[in-house]
Amino acid sequence: MAIQSVGLDPVTAFGLVGVCGVGAQWLAWRLRLPAIVLMLAAGLLVGPATGIFDPARDIGALTGPLISLAVAVILFEGGLSLDLHRLGDARGGVKRLVLIGAPLGWLTSTLALVYAAGLSWEAAAVFGGIMIVTGPTVIAPLLRSARLARRPAQLLQWEAIVNDPIGALAAVLAFEVVLVLRAGHSAGAALADLAVGIGAATLIGIAAGYGIAYTFRRGRVPEFMKVPVLFVALLAAFAASDRLLHESGLLAVTVMGLVIANADLPSMTELRRFKEHATVLLVSGVFILLAAGLTTEQIAMLDWRAALFVVSVVLLARPLTVLVSLLGTKLPMKERLFIAFTGPRGVVLVAVAGLFGQRLAEAGIEDGARMGPLAFILVLSTVVLHGFTLAPLGRWLGLANKEKPGLLIVGGSRFTTQLAETLQKTEVPVLITDPNHAHLIRPRAAGIKTFYGDILGEAAEDSVELIAYGTLLAATDNDAYNTLVATDLAPELGRDAVWQIARAKDDRPRHTLPTQLGGRGFANGRTFETLKGLIGEGWRFRVTKLSEEYTVEDWKEKRPNAIPIMRIKPKGELRFVPSRDAVKGEPGARIVALLPPDAFEDPAPAGDTLGAGPVAELAVPKANLP
Structure with a gap:
């Protein structure tokens, strides 16, 4: 009172x-x-x-x-x-x-x-x-x-x-x-x-x-x-x-x-x-x-x-x-x-x-x-x-997306196609868009859902269910376009959910952009050409599931040459990894990483078996390599 x-x-x-x-x-x-x-x-x-x-x-x-x-x-x-x-x-x-x-x-x-x-x-x-x-x-x-x-x-x-x-x-x-x-x-x-x-x-x-x-x-x-x-x-x-x-x-x-x-x-x-x-x-x-x-x-x-x-x-x-x-x-x-x-x-x-x-x-x-x-x-x-x-x-009533929030990839390439194939094996919805029709030939042949056109155009607003994709990766061969896409769609998707492949000259002070432009970086700053070269050398994706017995520290120890790309949380949330030191994961989480060719030739380390055991791994078949 x-x-x-x-x-x-x-x-x-x-x-x-x-x-x-x-x-x-x-x-x-x-x-x-x-x-x-x-x-x-x-x-x-x-x-x-x-x-x-x-x-x-x-x-x-x-x-x-x-x-x-x-x-x-x-x-x-x-x-x-x-x-x-x-x-x-x-x-x-x-x-x-x-x-x-x-x-x-x-x-x-x-x-x-x-x-x-x-x-x-x-x-x-x-x-x-x-x-x-x-x-x-x-x-x-x-x-x-x-x-x-x-x-x-x-x-x-x-x-x-x-x-x-x-x-x-x-x-x-x-x-x-x-x-x-x-x-x-x-x-x-x-x-x-x-x-x-x-x-x-x-x-x-x-x-x-x-x-x-x-x-x-x-x-x-x-x-x-x-x-x-x-x-x-x-x-x-x-x-x-x-x-x-x-x-x-x-x-x-x-x-x-x-x-x-x-x-x-x-x-x-x-x-x-x-x-x-x-x-x-x-x-x-x-x-x-x-x-x-x-x-x-x-x-x-x-x-x-x-x-x-x-x-x-x-x-x-x-x-x-x-x-x-x-x-x-x-x-x-x-x-x-x-x-x-x-x-x-x-x-x-x-x-x-x-x-x-x-x-x-x-x-x-x-x-x-x-x-x-x-x-x-x-x-x-x-x-x-x-x-x-x-x-x-x-x-x-069948009017809502029953799938987990997926990944929208802007840019068709060998790298993004293999990433999409790998994620589809883990039941993560993926859509690859590109304004260049030729860039979509490979993902279409691999059975990946695609959209031909500019993701920022009116046609995309009518054809792409953007709300079904909780994470965006801008990964074309054009750094300026990647920055434009990431900057434009960040307010709608949230800046934490928008990622961009590293720009070729981003390490030079003269070419560094303000933090409010573009998306977040991953793969320790590797550029489009670098990742494209790794795929050409035979590097492939592998998904590793963590458990109580096989922790992220075990993965780092047994995969010293692996390049972590992203992790999938137990509830399906996608998160790209900025660097190897930033890799985190609780039991049930999965790490998506690029491995060199010799990692598939050697026997799997103890506790790191393929398809069974405490860590189940899925590899893209060699037949799908470009």
Whole structure:
């Protein structure tokens, strides 16, 4: 109670929000749990549970505007992801989920709120509009962890992004109608104002998007100012639209992001990184603020009807909406069922529901106060449910990659072909890509999966399931291209998972690149030509499995001339080895190394038998040598 009476100053409050939000996301990454669950838990802990932080007390009137601006940036990030060139064969399904699914979802959600949660028709109509949204900030990390096939993943992600502003506008429409009916004003006049506001928001978003694209393409803005200019333009578009019609700014910023995403700007990489970083910070902050702002009275409103409401949404409203929307499409039934039973809600639902619930309560609709708690319990339930069932459901329906995370090799050569053959014998999925068709002849003859084309091109985005490969090796005969590939794909795969064959002149200070360029090195800095020469001399790969009896020290002692390339952890994680001294391994791990020809002629050392015993080794047959 003493803490509650004293409170926090605004600076300390903002620091606490940042630590709790980002800390919860980091902890979720470490524990491989849904981040939103830990963020909600952190907000409830510092808020209603302990009283350390109360947004209304410690931040005051700034809380609402901060949340609104954060949601605007999050929706802009969603619009910036809507590159129409990447939609592919999911286009028809997305249209149906938006044009048919949005109004149908509004209806089914409203019915669930009335008959299951017990809300009045007025509050249910407003809340039902918000429930159209399915949370792109929640869907994206779930899809990454589930490693789904491309089309169902695209359908879920695009539905979430496009329906976010539509849900907010549906809530605005219902809210305005409710106020008109209660005040006795003309419904026609209210609807006309709404149409003008929506049209103006769309035009503002288009103008802002084209303005940014024009100035960036013509070089009117220097590189170091592009992100600040973009951010200010985003806030200005949101404020201008919101001034005309409250919450229409969400539509304006989404349209603005959509226009910029399809403008084919050369600086899109920097813009995407900005929006990704901003989204992580803002999502963290919004969830902490909303969860900490809950009162014990609001939490006490969650009774058995709240549980019935969640069940009716997950098992009735969502499946019915999706199955009816996709009726008559060419999508396989297993994909329709998967999408029908996948509908996690996220930050926009909680933020907008809390905002409109408060305003309905101020307008005299008492059960408007229940919207915030119901939104929280729906978000928490769906995120936990889908967070732990999405991957198993995808595998059960045959829509998820059942294999271990594999290796993506950029560059076809004798070295990479033999490495791929060796890994395939250990059941590690491998894909070799190369823009030179001749370089893929050898891996194709060896039965290795290949992709002909530039891994950085649009064709690769449509044809390569990048999410199925957790590790990348850039190993072409072009050092500059290897560096480009490793640098471009490092943010998506993670820098720890991107490796590159050593550059020919990297040991010379004049040619050394900054650490932020390229991938990590392996094989003690051996270059493409060096490794190619070793293969030509008859060096071959061998996989050695470690055990309690045969440790990594035993392997080093008995294989003094071996060149360790990588190790495979017991759970299948791949890790290239920078040098011989860096070789590590626990029992069950496997070491992939290059051995000289005489190592296959001499008898295997004690405890180092071929194919049996404490260390099982697999060698590529000599017939497969070039």
